[in-house]
Structure formats: C-alpha cells, structure tokens
Amino acid sequence: MSYRIDIDGKRRYDAGGDRATAVSEEQRRFFVEQINQAVRERAAAGGPKTIDPATEKAIVVEKGDNLWEIARENHVSFNDLVATNRIKSTAGMAPIDPNDVVIVPLASPELVAQGPVDGKGIPEGEAAFIDDLYGRGNKLAYADDPSKIDYTAEGRDMQRDTGAYLDTLPKAERQAAALRLVNSDWLDAGPAGNAVRAAIEERGLKTNAEAVIAGEIYDRGNRIQYSDDPKIDHPAATGEIAKDVRSFVETLPEKERSETLQRLYDRDWTDAAPARMAIEDVAKALNVGLRPSTHAGADVEDTARDIIDTANAAGGPDKAFEELSSAFGSATPEVQRVLLRSEDAKALIDKAASWASKPLADYRPEQAMSDQGDAATTMSNLERLTARADPRLAVDLVSAAIPVIEAANARKQEKVGGELIGMNGQTNMMTIIDRIGGSPGADALVERFAQIGGYHPNSLPMAIANGSRLDYPIAFAAESAPASPDFVVQSIVPHVKQYASAKVNQDVIAYSAHMQELQWLVSNHGSTMTPEQLTKAIDDYRKEKGSQWAETEQRLEDNIAASGEKLLQQLTALGNLPPQLASQRQAADDEIGRILSDEKTAMAVEIAMKKNPALLDSPAVLNLMGYQARLTDRGRKLAEEATTQIIRHKVLPSFADLQSGGPGALAKAKVALEELKDGKLSQMLGIPKADMDRAIDAVAKSLPEPGETVEQSRAKMATLNGDLNDLKSSSGVRSFANTTGPGQMLRLIGLAATGASVANSATAAQTNPTLRNNLKVVIDAVGLGQRTVEILGGMDHLNADSAAVKHFGSSSRPAVKFLGALSGGFDAWVAFDYFKAGDPLMGSLSAAAAGGTIMAALGTGTLFGPAGLVIVGAAVVGQMIVADTRDSNTYMTETSKRFLAHSGLNETAAGALVDQSGDGHSPVPILARYAELKGFRLDQPADRRRFIDWLNGMPKEGLEKLRDNLHHTLDAFGGDPAKLAASADSDANYTDPQRLNEGYVSGEIYVPSIAAEIRAGNGSPSSVRQIDVALSELGIAVPIA
Structure with a gap:
C-alpha cells in the first residue's frame, strides 16, 4: 500500500497519514532522488518544475499499487491525479513501478464528503482531509521566510476548502462534522485551525459541542411543550432527552461534568421546560447538585453566584448585605437582574433583614427597657444597610424585615398601645423611603408603614423641610383623613414651603451671587461680540478666576438642580393626592400655584428638568405641569418649558434618520408623534385635546416620505402652514396660527422632520449653498421665515462636540447639526421668550450671534448657554445687581x-x-x-x-x-x-x-x-x-x- 513522505524526503507517514517518523540518511537520499525524478518527468511533459506544498504531496508507490487505488486512497479523482503528474494514460491505465514517487493533489473536499462512510457515518476520507489541512497550516505556522507568504490568501483558500466540504455533506450531518473539524488538534497548525473556525461560523454552525446539544434539546423540549398530540407521553419524551444529555455528559472527563450540567441548566428554557427537567433528572441521577438558577445564561449566572459567594464570605449578615450592595452597584444590568431574582441572593437578604430586625423580633412591649428603643434600633439598622444600596435591593431588604416590624406593632397595640416607631425611628424611616421612593414595591412598603402609624412633630416636619419625599406623610394623612381633614394643608404644605424658601431659593441666590459679575459682563458687553468671541470671553474669565471658582460654579449649579428635583417630587406628590384626601386637593393646588409663582423656585425646577429630562417620563409630573403649574403665569411658562424638553428629547431624535433610514425611520417618526397625543402636551399648553390631536395629525401628514424631492417637501410645509392656520377650536380661536406659541412649536416639529430629511438627502457639505437654499425654502414655506437666519446661523456656530449635537448622534450624520440648531430654538423661542421682556441679559445673548437666540439657549458647550453659562433671569437677580451697583x-x-x-x-x-x-x-x-x-x-x-x-x-x-x-x-x-x-x-x-x-x-x-x-x-x-x-x-x- 502506498505511503506518504515529506516533499524534502525527511519523514515517512504512517498508514493513517497523521504521524510521521524520521528516516535514515540513506533512505532520505533515495526519497529525494525519486521526488526529483517525478518532478523532472512532469516538467518535461510541460508541468510545474516544483511541488507546491500548499496543494500537493508526495506518495511512494509499493508493489501492487495502481493510480486508481492511489487516487481512491487519497480522495482525489483519477483524472486530477493523472493531470497533476502529466502522465499519458492508455485506456484509463498508466504504468507505475514500486518506489516511484507520485505527486498527489490534496484531498478533494467534495470527493471526501461524497465518499464512503465508516460505521459511525463519518466520511472515510475526513481524516485525510483534516491531515491535509493540518499540513498546510503547519507549513504556514513554521515558514522559513514569512515575508514571502500571503497569509490572507492562504487562509482564504483553506477556509474555502473547509466550506466546500461542509456544504457538500448532507445538511443533517454538517453540524457534527463541524464539531469534528474544530475539535481536531491544530496546535502546530494555527492558520488552518483559524480557517476551519471561520468557515464553520460563516455558515452559522456552532463550534461548541455543549452549545450544539443545548440547541438540540431546546428544540425537542419546545416541540414537546407545545405539542398538539393528545397522546404524547411527556415523561417518556423528557426521558429520551435525558438519555441524550447523559450520554453527552458522560463523554466528558468526570471533573467537568458537574460544571457542564450547571452551565446547561443556566440557559434559558422558558419555552422548553421538558429540556430543563431532563437536565435536572440527569443531575439527580449522577448525584450532581445544581445551584438555583434564573436561567439567564451561564456567564451571567456564574458572575452573579461569584458575587453572592463573595458576599457570604464577608462576615456576618450585615457585612454580607453591604458587600452584595457594593458589587451590585458595579454589576452589569444583566447580572443585576439575576441578583434580584436569585434564590441565593434572597437567602442572603433575608438573613440581613433578620439581623436588622432582631431587636423587634425579640420585642416584648410589657418588658421593654426603653419605649420605642427596639424599633429605633431596627430602623437604624435598616437605614445603615440601605445607605449605599441600590433602591431595588433596599426594597427587598425592607420587604423582608417589615413583617417582623408589623408583628411587633401588633403585640404593642395588644399589650400597651401607642406608637411603635418614635422620633428617631421615623427620621430613619423617612431617610429609607427617600432612598427607595419610585422603585417597584416601594409604594406598598409605604402603605404598610402608614398602617403601623406615627407622625412625630420633631422628625417628619424637619424631614419635609429638608426635601424628603412626601410618600409617607401623604399615606399617613390618607390613613388619618377622617380625624384630620386639614392634615395636608396644616402639617405638610407649610414644610414644603419652608423647603422652597429656605433651601431651594437660597441655592438659586447662592449661585446667582457667585455668577453675578459674569452675568453682568455678558448682559452688558455680550451684545458687541460674535458667538465665538463671547464664548472665548467667558472661557478666559473662568480661567482668570481659577479652578476653584469653576468648581464652586459647578457645585452651586448642581445644588440648584438637586434641590429643584426634590421640590418637584414634593409638588408632584401634592398635586396627585389619593382619593381619601380629595377634600384637600383644591387647597393643595392653590399652595402649589403660590410656590411656583416664585421666580427662584420656578428657575430651580426648570434647571432640574433640563439636567434630568427623565423626570418628565413620570405621568404624575406631567399632570402637575398640565394642571397645577398652569394656575399661575410663571407656572404656565414652566409647563411650556416642560413641553419643549419633551419635544427635544423624545420627538426630535426620532427624525435623525429620515430619508436615509427608509420606511423604518418614517415609522419611528410617526410613533413619536402619536405618543405626543397620549402625553399631556395639550394640557400643558392649555389647548383642548381634540384640537391638539388634529394639529398633530396635520404635522404627521407633512412627514417626508423616502425619496421625496425638495419641491415636494416645500409643498408639504406650505400645506402644513395652511392647515395649522385654518384650525379653529370649538370657540373659534385659531390656536395654531404662526404667531402663537403652540403654532410655532408644531411648525418647528414639522420643520425638524423635513429639514432632517433634506439634510440627509444632500450629497454636499452642510455649508454648501444648495443645501442651505433648500433648507431656507422649507423654512419659509412653513411660515417660519423669520427664523431662517437663526437656524442656519445656529448650524454654522454649533460645535460638533456640543451636547446639542451629540444628543442626536454622531456629528457626521447630515441631519444632526440641523436638529441641534432647531433644538436650541425650542428653548430660545418658546420658553425663553418669557424672560426676554425687560431682561437685558437674554437680550444681549440673543443679539450676540448669527445664530441669535439659538446660541443664547445652547451656546457651544452645553444645553444651558454660551460656554455652559446657566441663564439666571433678570427677575431673579436683577434687583440684587442694581442694589449692589448703586452702592459702588x-x-x-x-x-x-x-x-x-x-x-x-x-x-x-x-x-x-x-x-x-x-x-x-x-x-x-x-x-x-x-x-x-x-x-x-x-x-x-x-x-x-x-x-x-x-x-x-x-x-x-x-x-x-x-x-x-x-x-x-x-x-x-x-x-x-x-x-x-x-x-x-x-x-x-x-x-x-x-x-x-x-x-x-x-x-x-x-x-x-x-x-x-x-x-x-x-x-x-x-x-x-x-x-x-x-x-x-x-x-x-x-x-x-
């Protein structure tokens, strides 16, 4: 039987073709001569003068061999073999002698795949095919002169051959073949191994046996779970899956079996429960203990278990919870979800809750050393544990502890009566509720605390006056409503007003005092400057003042946003009183109106909404803006500002891909407009919902279709302008004329969509006159011609790194700067108009740039103003400035x-x-x-x-x-x-x-x-x-x- 040798004659391969042994020097010289003879004869017949190691190998003929047999053994066609050697055959025969060397092409992947199979159904030539790939990869890995080799081309050839082999196999056999190929030993033939893996992944096949068995049993489990066959034997079918799982696991080394079963178990079996049950059965049969799983995936589950195990090893239950909280905060959202559902994590949290509430678990009212002392200790423990915990973990902790608190309260009421939780305990309770407020499950906990009761005059009023949430005070008021019908107005509202005046307004005053000189300079000197000059002047001013001044500015600005957000939470709670407090709603609404009438208070809330637009995701906040806020003139302006933030952050971004994004982008834009109907837009603008819906429909009709021309866009904008001008309310009022705030706002929305489409369809740069002319055409058509200079100027001056641009995505996208400029217009034209009257600061900013009020609103740095300057309206600081400058x-x-x-x-x-x-x-x-x-x-x-x-x-x-x-x-x-x-x-x-x-x-x-x-x-x-x-x-x- 013929055998293979190296083309340099140094080694002879065994019958399997995958092991080579060195030969004697005499034998090597003989092989070299025979190889050279074969090459000479081929060259003389017009063939290549060398053997190509990437595509050919040398075979030595033995007695009884023939070319047909050699071709069959090496999985190549007879014709290819003859052609490779340039042999002239007669009647399909060609003479060869023992010890002759025949040059043989590498195994044909198609012939191997189509050839005979062994008893396991594996093609007999697969080993030779793998061996050929190995040889090619080995030569590449250990090439004498790598600079002479095109590794990319060679790798591509091997990948192509591997793919041809897999593609020729019957479809049902390809995955198994892929696993055999990828699991072969490629240690010294890395380039070949990489090519094999690439070919497998290119075809969507798996390279991991565990993933293959998981996919197969999932499909079987899914079919069983949702089978329509009434006669299906679920236990038997599950047992068949278990057999295959066990067979797979038992092929693995024993030390790997438990980890493999756990990884399989951790997969998502939501729609394949029989497969999950089969894994459980196999684990039981093999005496493998599976840990509880949420089935979120092996990697995620394993990471979560490491966190839990590390936490449990940290010390006592309190230390374990603190360690869990710390790790939870830095974990990925996927791992956090597992930890929140994990039975192991729940056990850890339960132990921490038991530790925290132990004073009340052992509480005996009639024997207590200190009235309310055990409750104070328990609440102190819970406050300490929740101090750095994610609100969701804190909810789980308090939920686990509150049954003990409720049981202690029941014993107290039965034995001696009175409040279980006293002054210190209530202070800590309010702190805890502040931390968990708004999280799932928090409202239920507040209700349970309210049923336990307690309103200490030295704890809760002080907490409210420091900005605490009103969840508990209002829940307590609802519980005690029959006995205290004026509780909200008498015991809650005064302390909210105290927080607004003593903290919120003082934060605004502190910021205004710090910024007074800069704002005076901008107000008085800014009108002489270009946007770039003004920004440079502000930047240089900050540099002159030093880093400490800038840090103070940021700290004071953050203080305003933080206190404004807390006040907004309090006012939102007051504006959404529960039914039990219906009789106090009007009085509460009146107080909200009075609070929001203060310019400093309103400014703080406004800055909070700008810094954290997510606040406007709350329906309760939108209710406040749409109803109570509109009770006063200043509150109405605040509602308008909320409206602009909703449009800027929820509607305008949906336009960024119009034209370039095809039908999908258009559908996204339509959804964003429909969501405006479902929101509180009409309420916040004081327009009947039916009228607003008709106006929004008019805007939706104007949205640009893919492939739309500029002329078609112009016509749509003209139609939108006419439709909005013609819309009348039931009372005959034209609420959407281009001279009204709502009318301009809706035109700006329509213009944003159309302008983004025009910009995305342009092939020229944004400064190209054609694009600018096209944008001017649509701006004029929609009835906003007076804004043309400002919008186009704003595009020129907006920095590519500004928050206004980044908000809409990459600045390389054509529509982004247009949307950034227009986004500034919403603040400048809708909300800031209120401040312009009699406000020289805003007036100078508006005059400061070709971008006009856009630059006043956005500047080049942030969403607040030139170089990050927060605009403090003259109504807030004007008197202070005048008083000071008159003195000196x-x-x-x-x-x-x-x-x-x-x-x-x-x-x-x-x-x-x-x-x-x-x-x-x-x-x-x-x-x-x-x-x-x-x-x-x-x-x-x-x-x-x-x-x-x-x-x-x-x-x-x-x-x-x-x-x-x-x-x-x-x-x-x-x-x-x-x-x-x-x-x-x-x-x-x-x-x-x-x-x-x-x-x-x-x-x-x-x-x-x-x-x-x-x-x-x-x-x-x-x-x-x-x-x-x-x-x-x-x-x-x-x-x-």
Whole structure:
C-alpha cells in the first residue's frame, strides 16, 4: 500500500497519514532522488518544475499499487491525479513501478464528503482531509521566510476548502462534522485551525459541542411543550432527552461534568421546560447538585453566584448585605437582574433583614427597657444597610424585615398601645423611603408603614423641610383623613414651603451671587461680540478666576438642580393626592400655584428638568405641569418649558434618520408623534385635546416620505402652514396660527422632520449653498421665515462636540447639526421668550450671534448657554445687581476691560467703556441699541465689525465725553437701553441750533446750554436724533450703516 513522505524526503507517514517518523540518511537520499525524478518527468511533459506544498504531496508507490487505488486512497479523482503528474494514460491505465514517487493533489473536499462512510457515518476520507489541512497550516505556522507568504490568501483558500466540504455533506450531518473539524488538534497548525473556525461560523454552525446539544434539546423540549398530540407521553419524551444529555455528559472527563450540567441548566428554557427537567433528572441521577438558577445564561449566572459567594464570605449578615450592595452597584444590568431574582441572593437578604430586625423580633412591649428603643434600633439598622444600596435591593431588604416590624406593632397595640416607631425611628424611616421612593414595591412598603402609624412633630416636619419625599406623610394623612381633614394643608404644605424658601431659593441666590459679575459682563458687553468671541470671553474669565471658582460654579449649579428635583417630587406628590384626601386637593393646588409663582423656585425646577429630562417620563409630573403649574403665569411658562424638553428629547431624535433610514425611520417618526397625543402636551399648553390631536395629525401628514424631492417637501410645509392656520377650536380661536406659541412649536416639529430629511438627502457639505437654499425654502414655506437666519446661523456656530449635537448622534450624520440648531430654538423661542421682556441679559445673548437666540439657549458647550453659562433671569437677580451697583461701581475693573476687549475693541475704547454710570449702568448696551436703530445689524459680521471700528476710531476724550453723556441717559432710563427710541418729543432742543446753544446767565446763576452740557459730558440725549447731535458737538462722525 502506498505511503506518504515529506516533499524534502525527511519523514515517512504512517498508514493513517497523521504521524510521521524520521528516516535514515540513506533512505532520505533515495526519497529525494525519486521526488526529483517525478518532478523532472512532469516538467518535461510541460508541468510545474516544483511541488507546491500548499496543494500537493508526495506518495511512494509499493508493489501492487495502481493510480486508481492511489487516487481512491487519497480522495482525489483519477483524472486530477493523472493531470497533476502529466502522465499519458492508455485506456484509463498508466504504468507505475514500486518506489516511484507520485505527486498527489490534496484531498478533494467534495470527493471526501461524497465518499464512503465508516460505521459511525463519518466520511472515510475526513481524516485525510483534516491531515491535509493540518499540513498546510503547519507549513504556514513554521515558514522559513514569512515575508514571502500571503497569509490572507492562504487562509482564504483553506477556509474555502473547509466550506466546500461542509456544504457538500448532507445538511443533517454538517453540524457534527463541524464539531469534528474544530475539535481536531491544530496546535502546530494555527492558520488552518483559524480557517476551519471561520468557515464553520460563516455558515452559522456552532463550534461548541455543549452549545450544539443545548440547541438540540431546546428544540425537542419546545416541540414537546407545545405539542398538539393528545397522546404524547411527556415523561417518556423528557426521558429520551435525558438519555441524550447523559450520554453527552458522560463523554466528558468526570471533573467537568458537574460544571457542564450547571452551565446547561443556566440557559434559558422558558419555552422548553421538558429540556430543563431532563437536565435536572440527569443531575439527580449522577448525584450532581445544581445551584438555583434564573436561567439567564451561564456567564451571567456564574458572575452573579461569584458575587453572592463573595458576599457570604464577608462576615456576618450585615457585612454580607453591604458587600452584595457594593458589587451590585458595579454589576452589569444583566447580572443585576439575576441578583434580584436569585434564590441565593434572597437567602442572603433575608438573613440581613433578620439581623436588622432582631431587636423587634425579640420585642416584648410589657418588658421593654426603653419605649420605642427596639424599633429605633431596627430602623437604624435598616437605614445603615440601605445607605449605599441600590433602591431595588433596599426594597427587598425592607420587604423582608417589615413583617417582623408589623408583628411587633401588633403585640404593642395588644399589650400597651401607642406608637411603635418614635422620633428617631421615623427620621430613619423617612431617610429609607427617600432612598427607595419610585422603585417597584416601594409604594406598598409605604402603605404598610402608614398602617403601623406615627407622625412625630420633631422628625417628619424637619424631614419635609429638608426635601424628603412626601410618600409617607401623604399615606399617613390618607390613613388619618377622617380625624384630620386639614392634615395636608396644616402639617405638610407649610414644610414644603419652608423647603422652597429656605433651601431651594437660597441655592438659586447662592449661585446667582457667585455668577453675578459674569452675568453682568455678558448682559452688558455680550451684545458687541460674535458667538465665538463671547464664548472665548467667558472661557478666559473662568480661567482668570481659577479652578476653584469653576468648581464652586459647578457645585452651586448642581445644588440648584438637586434641590429643584426634590421640590418637584414634593409638588408632584401634592398635586396627585389619593382619593381619601380629595377634600384637600383644591387647597393643595392653590399652595402649589403660590410656590411656583416664585421666580427662584420656578428657575430651580426648570434647571432640574433640563439636567434630568427623565423626570418628565413620570405621568404624575406631567399632570402637575398640565394642571397645577398652569394656575399661575410663571407656572404656565414652566409647563411650556416642560413641553419643549419633551419635544427635544423624545420627538426630535426620532427624525435623525429620515430619508436615509427608509420606511423604518418614517415609522419611528410617526410613533413619536402619536405618543405626543397620549402625553399631556395639550394640557400643558392649555389647548383642548381634540384640537391638539388634529394639529398633530396635520404635522404627521407633512412627514417626508423616502425619496421625496425638495419641491415636494416645500409643498408639504406650505400645506402644513395652511392647515395649522385654518384650525379653529370649538370657540373659534385659531390656536395654531404662526404667531402663537403652540403654532410655532408644531411648525418647528414639522420643520425638524423635513429639514432632517433634506439634510440627509444632500450629497454636499452642510455649508454648501444648495443645501442651505433648500433648507431656507422649507423654512419659509412653513411660515417660519423669520427664523431662517437663526437656524442656519445656529448650524454654522454649533460645535460638533456640543451636547446639542451629540444628543442626536454622531456629528457626521447630515441631519444632526440641523436638529441641534432647531433644538436650541425650542428653548430660545418658546420658553425663553418669557424672560426676554425687560431682561437685558437674554437680550444681549440673543443679539450676540448669527445664530441669535439659538446660541443664547445652547451656546457651544452645553444645553444651558454660551460656554455652559446657566441663564439666571433678570427677575431673579436683577434687583440684587442694581442694589449692589448703586452702592459702588463694582464692575469698573481690569477684568471687565479684558472681557469687553474680546469684542475687538482696542485698549482705549475698552478702558473707556467699562466705566459705569452713577447708578451703576454700562454704556455698552445703549451704544449697541443706538447702532441697531441706525440700521446696523449686529448679528451680521460686517455690520458688527463697522460698529466696533467706529468705536475704536473715536478719540479718547471724545469717547469718554460720549460715555458720560450716555451715563446720564441710562440713569434717566433706569438702566433700560430699550427705552432709547429713534426720536423723542424733546428732539427740537437738540436739532434747533438756537435751543441747542441757548444758555442762561443771571447774577450768580448760570445755566449752561445743552451744547455746553454735551461737551462737558453732562448731557442726557434721549433719542437717536439727539445722540447724532451730541456726536457732532463732540466732533465724532455719525455712523452710517
């Protein structure tokens, strides 16, 4: 029988072809000569001059061999064998002699797969096929010169051959073959092993025997569980599965069997219960103890068990729970879900609960050393254990402990009566409820505590005044409603009001005081700057102040958000009183309205909603915004702000893939609009639901279809504009005209979808004129033409790393910057309009950029404002600023000068213009107002530059005199530059030369002329025309736009 040798003649393979032994030197020389002879004869016949080790091997002929037999033994076709050697055959025969070397192609994967099989159904040539792959992989792994080898191509060839073998096998046999291939020894033939695995995975086959048996028994278990055959024998069918599981497990080393069974058991058997039962039966038969499982998967279950075992080894029950809590916090959500359902974890938690409640388990009321002492110890234990625990674990802990507390209370009521949980215990109880509030199961615990009872005047009121949740106080009020019909108003609301005034408002005041100088600088100097200049000015200001100042800013900002969120929780609870307290609802609603009327309080709640939009996922919070908040003017604005946050975070992101995402993206957008109907949008805007639903339907009809052209989009926007203008309420009111807040909001939603589609369909960059023109077309069509400059300018100025952009996804996606700019518009146009009236800060921010109010709302850094500046409205800090600056000219500093210089003003101009009036007003805003009334558009770079150049060109003395005159004007205007008009009734005193120059002298009385007053810096020009005259008197050119 022929045998294989290495192509270098050094080794001879055994009959199986997978073991090689070295030969003697004499034998090697003989083999080499025979190999060379075979190569020479092939080359002489026109064949290759060398043997290719990647595709060919050398076979030595023995007596009785023939080419047909050699081809069969090596699983190649006779024709391929003859062609490889360039042998001329006659009548299908070709002469060969013993000791001849025949060059044989590697085993054909197709022939091997189609060839005869052994008693186990395995192709007889599979071993040879594997051996050939091994040889190829081995040569690649140990190549003398790797640089000469294309490993990628070689690997691809081996992967292709493996795939051909698997594909040729009957489908039912492929998985078993895949396991045989992948489990072969590839230790010294890594490239081949990798190719085999890649081919198997490419075909969706498994490479793990355990996964294969798991899949097979799952399918069988599923068929049994849901079989329609009334005669099916479930125990017998389950037993058959158990036989196969046992057979598989018993092929494994004994030390691996228990772990394998546990891994199988940990899989998800939800719809294949017979398979799970079969595993349990096998484990029992093999005396393997399976640990409890939630069947979430072997890796997840194993990680959860490690956490539980480590916790149990930490010490006593309290230490075990603390260790579990610590590990739970850093675990993945999948592992957390297992821990929450695990029987082992439950046992650990039960032990911790028993430890915590032991004082009350042993409680004997008539023998107690200290009244309420055992309850206080128990509640202290629970408070300590829940301090760093996830709320869900804390709920499980308290749920396990409360039956003991209830039993102790029952004994106390039976024996001596009175409250079981006293002052200290109630303080800890409120702390615990704060931690678990809102989690599944928490409400039921609160109800059980309320039934136990207790309202100590030195614990609960103080907790409420510190921002605690009202779950327990309201539940207690409901329990005691018949006896205390005014409990909510008398015992809860006053302490909520105390929290709002003493904590929430003080947080706002503290932040405002810290930011007062920066906000004054932005308010007074910001109008002269571009967005980039303003951002740089703020950044440099922060750097000048140092890291500690910035850390304080962040801490104070976070304090506002935290206290605002707690207050929102309290007000939400008051706004959703249970039926038992129905008689107190009106009084509670009135108090909520009064609390939200305070500007500082409303600002804190607003910032909390912005920092944590998830607060608006709560139906109870939306009820508060839609009903109680709308009872006051300030509350209505808060409801509008809540509406903008819902749209920005739930609706606009659904538009990011329109056009590019096909029908699926359109469906997603429609779902987002439908959810607006189900929400509280109409209630929060004060519009009947039926009317709002019709308006939302109009927006839904305008959504862009895949492949839609710009002209089609424009037509839809025009239709939407018309539909919204035509919609009337039952009372005939046009609630959705483009001049109304709701009308603009809905148009912006429609525009967001269409603009995103237009942007996604564009092939050019966002700065391309064609794209910008297309966007302008649809903006104008929907009736928002006045916003065109702001939206497109906002796109230009939004930083790719800003939160506004990242909120919608990768900044490389075409629609993202458009949606980011428009998202800013919702804050700027809908909510911030409230603050603009009489608020120079917002006014200057709005004028600060081509992006207009978008940049005021978003800036380039965060969702709050330029470079992260939280906007504190003038209604909150205006009085404080005015009071301080009247006492001293606080902001006439080098810091102010450096800030103003960012606008491009030279040192002389900046130094002159930081000087404040007697009442503390800056002349910069009124100069900007004057320029605008002269026709300068300060949101346009060219006009802004001319304005700055005009100021820089003034002589120092003339600029200082002009400033001094405007100081008097500002003091007369109360600091409001908006009072400057184009003309005034007193203009004739300036425009009439006689009146302008007319003075009065009588004895010691001297009244200088207006002209003299101007030249002395003591004039008070109160209109544009009067300032023009003042400029002429000072020898300064009147600017021309």
